[in-house]
Amino acid sequence: MFRTKKKNGDIELHGDIWKHIQPGEVVLDAQGITKRYPGGVLANDHIDFKIKAGEIHAILGENGAGKTTLMSILFGLLQPDEGEIYVRGLKVRFRSPEDAIKMGIGMVHQHRKLVPAHTVLENILLGHPKSRGVLKLKEVEDEVMALAERYGFEIDPRARVWQLTEGEKQVAEIVKALYRGAKILILDEPTSALTPLETDRLLESIETMTQDALGVVPFITHKLPVVLSISEKVTILRKGRVVDRLNTAETTEQILAQRMVGRPVIFNLQKQPIEPGEPVIQVEELSAKNNKGVMALNKVSFTVREGEILGVAGVAGNGQHELAETLFGLREAKGGRILFRGQDITQASVLDRWKLGMGYTPSERTEVGSIPDFSLVENVTMNYYFDNRYNHRGFLDYGGLRKLTEQVIDEFDVATPGPDVPIRTLSGGNLQKVILGRVLSRHPKLVIANLPAQGLDVGATEFVQRKLLEARSQKAAVILISEDLDEVLSLSDWIAPMYEGEIVDMIPAEKAQKDTIGAMIAGLHQERGS
Amino acid sequence: MTLGGYEFRLQRRATLPGWKAALFSILAVLFGLALFSIIFLQAGQNPVEIYKQIFSYAFLNSYGVRLTISRFIFLALASYAFIIPAQAGLWNIGMPGQLYLGALASFGVVYLMGGKTGEMTASQPVIILLMLTAAMLAAGLFGAIAGFLKGKWGVNEIVVTMMLNFIAFYFVAFMIKDGGPFMNLGGRGESFELPEAARAPMTGGFPITLWIVFILMVMLQVLFSRMGLGYQIRAFGKSPAAARYAGIKPFMIAVLVFSLGGAIAGLSGYHYFAAVPGVYKIARTYGYFGDLAFYGVICGLISLGNPVATLPVALLFGGLSIGGRYAQGKLHLGFGVDYALMGVLMISLVAFQFFYNYQILITKKEKKLDVAISD
Numbered sequence: 061m062f063r064t065k066k067k068n069g070d071i072e073l074h075g076d077i078w079k080h081i082q083p084g085e086v087v088l089d090a091q092g093i094t095k096r097y098p099g100g101v102l103a104n105d106h107i108d109f110k111i112k113a114g115e116i117h118a119i120l121g122e123n124g125a126g127k128t129t130l131m132s133i134l135f136g137l138l139q140p141d142e143g144e145i146y147v148r149g150l151k152v153r154f155r156s157p158e159d160a161i162k163m164g165i166g167m168v169h170q171h172r173k174l175v176p177a178h179t180v181l182e183n184i185l186l187g188h189p190k191s192r193g194v195l196k197l198k199e200v201e202d203e204v205m206a207l208a209e210r211y212g213f214e215i216d217p218r219a220r221v222w223q224l225t226e227g228e229k230q231v232a233e234i235v236k237a238l239y240r241g242a243k244i245l246i247l248d249e250p251t252s253a254l255t256p257l258e259t260d261r262l263l264e265s266i267e268t269m270t271q272d273a274l275g276v277v278p279f280i281t282h283k284l285p286v287v288l289s290i291s292e293k294v295t296i297l298r299k300g301r302v303v304d305r306l307n308t309a310e311t312t313e314q315i316l317a318q319r320m321v322g323r324p325v326i327f328n329l330q331k332q333p334i335e336p337g338e339p340v341i342q343v344e345e346l347s348a349k350n351n352k353g354v355m356a357l358n359k360v361s362f363t364v365r366e367g368e369i370l371g372v373a374g375v376a377g378n379g380q381h382e383l384a385e386t387l388f389g390l391r392e393a394k395g396g397r398i399l400f401r402g403q404d405i406t407q408a409s410v411l412d413r414w415k416l417g418m419g420y421t422p423s424e425r426t427e428v429g430s431i432p433d434f435s436l437v438e439n440v441t442m443n444y445y446f447d448n449r450y451n452h453r454g455f456l457d458y459g460g461l462r463k464l465t466e467q468v469i470d471e472f473d474v475a476t477p478g479p480d481v482p483i484r485t486l487s488g489g490n491l492q493k494v495i496l497g498r499v500l501s502r503h504p505k506l507v508i509a510n511l512p513a514q515g516l517d518v519g520a521t522e523f524v525q526r527k528l529l530e531a532r533s534q535k536a537a538v539i540l541i542s543e544d545l546d547e548v549l550s551l552s553d554w555i556a557p558m559y560e561g562e563i564v565d566m567i568p569a570e571k572a573q574k575d576t577i578g579a580m581i582a583g584l585h586q587e588r589g590s
Numbered sequence: 591m592t593l594g595g596y597e598f599r600l601q602r603r604a605t606l607p608g609w610k611a612a613l614f615s616i617l618a619v620l621f622g623l624a625l626f627s628i629i630f631l632q633a634g635q636n637p638v639e640i641y642k643q644i645f646s647y648a649f650l651n652s653y654g655v656r657l658t659i660s661r662f663i664f665l666a667l668a669s670y671a672f673i674i675p676a677q678a679g680l681w682n683i684g685m686p687g688q689l690y691l692g693a694l695a696s697f698g699v700v701y702l703m704g705g706k707t708g709e710m711t712a713s714q715p716v717i718i719l720l721m722l723t724a725a726m727l728a729a730g731l732f733g734a735i736a737g738f739l740k741g742k743w744g745v746n747e748i749v750v751t752m753m754l755n756f757i758a759f760y761f762v763a764f765m766i767k768d769g770g771p772f773m774n775l776g777g778r779g780e781s782f783e784l785p786e787a788a789r790a791p792m793t794g795g796f797p798i799t800l801w802i803v804f805i806l807m808v809m810l811q812v813l814f815s816r817m818g819l820g821y822q823i824r825a826f827g828k829s830p831a832a833a834r835y836a837g838i839k840p841f842m843i844a845v846l847v848f849s850l851g852g853a854i855a856g857l858s859g860y861h862y863f864a865a866v867p868g869v870y871k872i873a874r875t876y877g878y879f880g881d882l883a884f885y886g887v888i889c890g891l892i893s894l895g896n897p898v899a900t901l902p903v904a905l906l907f908g909g910l911s912i913g914g915r916y917a918q919g920k921l922h923l924g925f926g927v928d929y930a931l932m933g934v935l936m937i938s939l940v941a942f943q944f945f946y947n948y949q950i951l952i953t954k955k956e957k958k959l960d961v962a963i964s965d
Contacts, residue, residue, distance in 0.1 A: 411837030
């Protein structure tokens with residue numbers, strides 16, 4: 061059928077190893093994969109993992125469970141210290157992704173690896189053998205379109221990548237991998253940036269792939285319902301080990317979460333009924349431009365009261381980010397005004413907004429929300445250097461700030477060796493806990509939380525959400541910006557779906573329906589509701 | 591990498607204690623000296639003898655030490671002028687211009703008080719204080735131009751400070767040339783000489799500017815490690831976006847750091863032309879001091895913006911520039927050898943800072959070797 065020759069460890073394939081593939085045949089078999097990082101962290105501890113042709117086999121784990129390491133090993137980005145990988149029974153050693161791709165493994169990254177200024181077709185060709193010599197663009201385009209049609213993907217091969225939505229970018233990456241000849245497709249957080257509609261479409265496409273005997277391996281941290289709907293089998297990782305292998309038909313979300321986190325997770329957050337108080341923030345016809353100078357926020361108006369959470373739902377790039385930045389003074393308002401507790405703050409500085417009792421947790425946690433090289437103490441200082449309690453006539457009370465940091469670490473359950481290490485050494489979830497803890501420790505009257513749980517694992521997500529509800533109980537007003545409809549629905553008192561810079565409707569939580577809102581944020585619901 | 595059955599690996603350090611950083615710097619200097627001795631050997635000279643001459647003149651000879659200390663003061667001030675904006679992530683390479691503005695302003699005070707024509711009657715402390723104030727004000731304002739343009743419109747500060755240097759050079763030339771207001775009566779293309787009362791007093795054989803250096807060291811150390819303002823400058827330097835989010839005002843930071851940096855550069859100008867015995871006038875070859883001021887950039891970079899660490903670095907290069915020139919003349923070494931030696935040492939110091947961030951792990955090679963480093 062095929063044979064290999066090894067020259068300096070090089071894999072030379074003769075013939076197609078993917079001929080005559082039968083559904084149900086084991087196509088990828090990883091045995092005893094072990095990876096140790098400098099400093100003795102055991103990221104993967106003898107992980108066994110098998111996938112058959114035509115199977116969807118999810119890998120589930122919290123941040124830091126070893127998912128990324130395993131994924132990188134399967135795709136040749138990392139090499140295991142111990143363990144072996146077999147593709148269709150053939151022992152392989154991937155020295156780079158190039159080797160893995162040759163063996164039919166494709167990967168769709170969560171953080172898209174596409175060149176924004178190039179067209180979809182050019183991106184698909186990048187690194188492809190057909191990109192050598194003279195380009196036969198027409199021929200490639202026809203082949204790509206045939207492939208896309210086969211799996212039900214809608215794709216414009218001549219569109220530039222920067223024009224695409226996150227969902228379209230993902231489709232481009234999947235088609236790219238398939239066009240390279242992937243028979244085993246690794247998907248990193250496949251649904252995290254998609255609208256409900258896009259998610260449904262993706263699931264259908266994946267279904268078609270399995271009929272073609274492809275093996276699909278989605279790696280998932282949050283969005284557990286997706287695991288249940290998408291996969292037949294699930295392997296759960298915790299602390300670098302396989303803790304369970306389950307058939308999804310026989311399990312529930314609750315069980316998955318518990319196995320993954322190692323303790324029971326409360327999904328139904330306790331939202332106490334609270335009588336809303338005085339208006340905290342009143343926004344009147346607020347407009348702002350995005351970084352490209354285009355009007356991205358168009359005459360938005362709303363009010364949030366004490367003890368209320370306003371959930372701003374929407375797909376990335378519909379003005380939510382500009383809204384958050386304009387509210388906090390990081391972006392210039394091009395029209396309208398903002399009243400904070402009755403005071404016009406449209407022109408107020410960021411510093412004044414902190415002092416007045418506003419708080420903001422940005423979605424860009426490492427670029428904006430924290431200073432990676434600074435210690436935890438110095439990062440907490442970001443919200444206190446101007447505060448008379450810690451700034452005595454120009455001198456900072458670093459002793460007091462250190463104590464405050466220790467309180468944040470304690471109260472927010474931050475895993476860190478101590479308050480003096482650089483914050484870049486913390487995992488994403490712990491970093492977000494420090495940022496949120498720092499902001500909430502000021503007891504702000506208004507919290508603007510921009511994608512507070514994005515990319516966090518189930519445990520950290522629940523923690524962050526619970527803290528936002530706590531702030532609400534303490535009579536703070538909260539503006540929650542989120543792309544996750546479930547999150548918006550479970551936390552908010554009011555829901556504001558955003559589409560193309562406008563708030564489509566203001567819906568009280570008790571009347572909110574997921575599919576209606578899903579349609580609104582996808583631009584399918586033009587007429588205004590009640 | 592493997593070598594002779596041993597495996598060499600690089601590993602990123604989390605932290606580095608201060609004494610280790612100092613140790614690496616000393617090793618770097620020794621390495622640089624050893625490396626440069628190849629050049630001496632190749633020219634048939636004895637490197638040990640040369641180094642002995644350089645260091646004994648710079649640090650042991652009573653005349654040489656005074657020159658070294660003078661040079662050290664100048665370099666330390668130029669370094670501080672660089673460090674303050676550098677902590678905010680901004681590059682001040684306008685020290686040459688700023689120091690001349692400072693020097694001209696302090697000479698201007700003397701000129702206005704009649705010091706050029708010998709009619710000055712004010713007491714020495716008053717004159718000295720006025721000269722220092724004028725130097726800092728003028729140079730600070732001159733520096734602030736770059737900060738203002740940066741903060742207001744984001745104009746590149748490197749270009750602005752560099753171009754302002756040329757403007758300052760023309761201004762000096764205008765003031766001291768024949769017929770210029772500050773011209774030397776002897777018509778030598780220099781400025782007039784400062785009268786006795788306008789010369790900086792000496793303490794223990796060294797100009798009082800030495801004290802200014804130590805006071806500034808303490809002040810800068812306190813500013814950056816204890817004060818809210820220093821925190822804002824550092825935060826802005828590490829991440830302008832995060833600083834803005836925290837409410838720090840970029841315009842204020844840019845103007846402030848360039849004003850402070852410029853003011854300190856002005857002090858270095860004051861030092862060189864009004865406090866060093868045997869000078870007391872603005873020299874004809876103004877370009878030379880400009881070159882020297884650029885060593886402030888390098889001293890600041892080598893000390894990674896640390897005001898305390900700056901002093902030994904400035905002392906080393908102050909001494910080398912004096913001792914190197916002396917040895918070159920005495921032993922008839924090749925032209926430019928003193929500068930080349932300093933250059934090699936600077937590169938060596940910067941190169942050794944690799945070890946501030948990384949350590950090399952050497953382990954005995956195991957049978958199974960499959961190490962891949964990625965990301």
